[in-house]
Amino acid sequence: MTTATSVVDDLMERFEDTPLRIGTRTTPLATAQTQRVIAAIERLAPGIAIEPVGIETSADLWTGDLSQLGGKGNFTKEIDRALVSGRVDIAVHSMKDVPGDVPLPTGTEFGAYLARGDVHDVVITRDGRALAELPAGSKVGTSAVRRRAQLSLYRPDLITERVRGGIDTRIKKLDAGEYDAILLARTGLERIGLDHRITEVLPTTWADGSTVAVVPAVGAAVIGVQARTADEPVMRLLAEINDDTTARHITAERTMLHMLRGHCNSPIAGHAHTTPDGQLSLFGMVFNRDGSKWVRSHGWGPTDDPASLGAWVADDLLRQGARRLIMATKR
Template identity: 35%
Template structure:
């Protein structure tokens, strides 16, 4: 290996930096002779904080500026929450690898310690995700769902300031920031199916950079790769994105996988949910078939109606 310095591009939030530092530590551990630096890059999603995510448009919202720097050679690799990464990447870029997946489930954080089953129509539950909103309303149509933006700390402070009575967020981020004690409950996937590839950290690289690919191969987790790639194939087949109520959860058991996919109407009244059991080796193929089955059983009509809103 001839290259001595590697530059990682990332967003500047606490969580994004945590993820980048994990990649930095993994690479430094595997290749002690390399100097690994982190460069913070602001994205559109970091700058526009007063508009609901569903109204901004989601393609590359938290990734485009970082990917531009990667394409231009200003950084050597980019670190993202995999769930923020569109299924179609810019030409010349690929997902080079992934760290071992963290907590997959969503969590509820409430001001007074009440669980989801104890929430009433008078309680305001905050989320920025249409996926969470639709499933919360399906679970209890009487819930009041309000929008919220900002990083984890900002959202927690907004709750304390009275913006809402409870938050629903990805458990991985809460745990990674050391806020486990704030978690009221982990939401079972039968209640809130997680986002596609939730809890996974992706390392994006240039397709033709063989040196960086060898570096990333040394720190990448194969099981995370197999499970999340299957989920991303489901999302790609559904032509969904961050701001469409699509969810998928792959639960590995040895060499087998239980794959569940979901499409929901915005009001939560209609939910198409299907599950398939398969081997890890055929997971991506089965994910595509699962997505087609969801589309054929009403998912296509749901998604078409949302896209015309």
Template identity: 40%
Template structure:
């Protein structure tokens, strides 16, 4: 019997989604006779410790994964459950993505005290979000809104909605779905108004290269269509070399081509300024996810995305 220690952040959402993952892996283990038992290990990350500063000012991508990845290297855990949108483009040598399971709803959503739609928010409404990507797109769509930073776990942000007098807050729908809190959602934001973060709604199951027992187990848990969509989005992010410090969004959908039967990937990506005054957005379609992400990023670079990205890097 192989004991597999599963690493996770200690927030309520992280624990809930990790427990759901472990439940699926237990079923897979029994079904395929892999003889595995599981144990959870909670790990505090830098992003969990720093709650009074916006994500864009404390290091961006990797804030919620580095300590967990170190635990993988140190053999304290055997696999890690991450939110894919927290994952940097490049993984450390020796670690690999073992599975990307079926994606939850990738959209952002609006939570208000009075179940208002986005169009119903009053002029100058206070909207809370810690995401430059969300604030950029929302201000592009509604320049009158006052966007203010709000940090904390999903449950603490919901409490701040009323306690701190926000008219609305923005959150990823996937987290609310996984917590069983769909009833808190006032409205889903269409992707043509607010593109999700790269990988939003998807989970990343990370493990050590060469751990064949864990990799064999995770092989059965992978969802191929989700993987293709996320690969396209991450290729786009990688070519732009972006992180949480830059408003970048991307979302891929997959449909079979009617004539050839090939899986056609439609990828939309955006790069903008935080105040929403500049918003570059394009869509491309292809069959190779990595090439598609690369090509879409080049298209935005040709339109001026490099100037936006360089401004954030102080170049």
């Protein structure tokens, strides 16, 4: 059996003359997430030399609609190339940005998922009013089709407009008066120290037809660490820092996403968690673009077979017409 000590010994030998290079996006949130990965590695292997390698991605440089650029893969493809070519040894990704319809580069896989953060979406308004208190015609900024679709179920009288840029850039646009409110992920705000700006935390499950709720994105609040499978010392390192519970949840969610063949324009929501009685629960939803039509499914299964649960929920959604809703947004 491989011990943590032998893992560290192999790792220190592998990086005796060169640092462990970590490929990451250059946004403040990506930098903060990479620091979490570095901290996890340093707890296991104190003294190892680590070098973050910032990589600007196509999606970070693009200011238009992401779907026109080709989708979420543009958050990852330049980092993937650096990993495959050997320019970096591991890659750090927000799992919600890893597409479900694009295979990982051959010879790579996610070896670790850090413990999941808070999955709630939140509202930030300029004047402190809750979402329900905003007058009709108020302008709400969000980049996620999933959020727009769910918001329109409850407040079709609000105007939702795409907003791009990092979290700090979006808040500056709000403060400048370009929007009356913006929707963001709570965990991202927490990771860069801007959670004091939160006006309202939205529920993740539907309680009734009059309460705003936003089911999370697949992979929400999860940091994934990818490496080359042939790099055995690094893969063993990632196995040591992996959070098993989060890995099970992500496996269920991404199996569902993969079987649905969701693309960047697909309003797909999915959230897995372990119930108090020890079962694995997965809730999935697929919407059309404006939220006027949707299908939903909720399944339970054993924690040791998350892929089967993800497949069951995907099959159930497809039986209800999810493919038709997804194809209608692929333009």
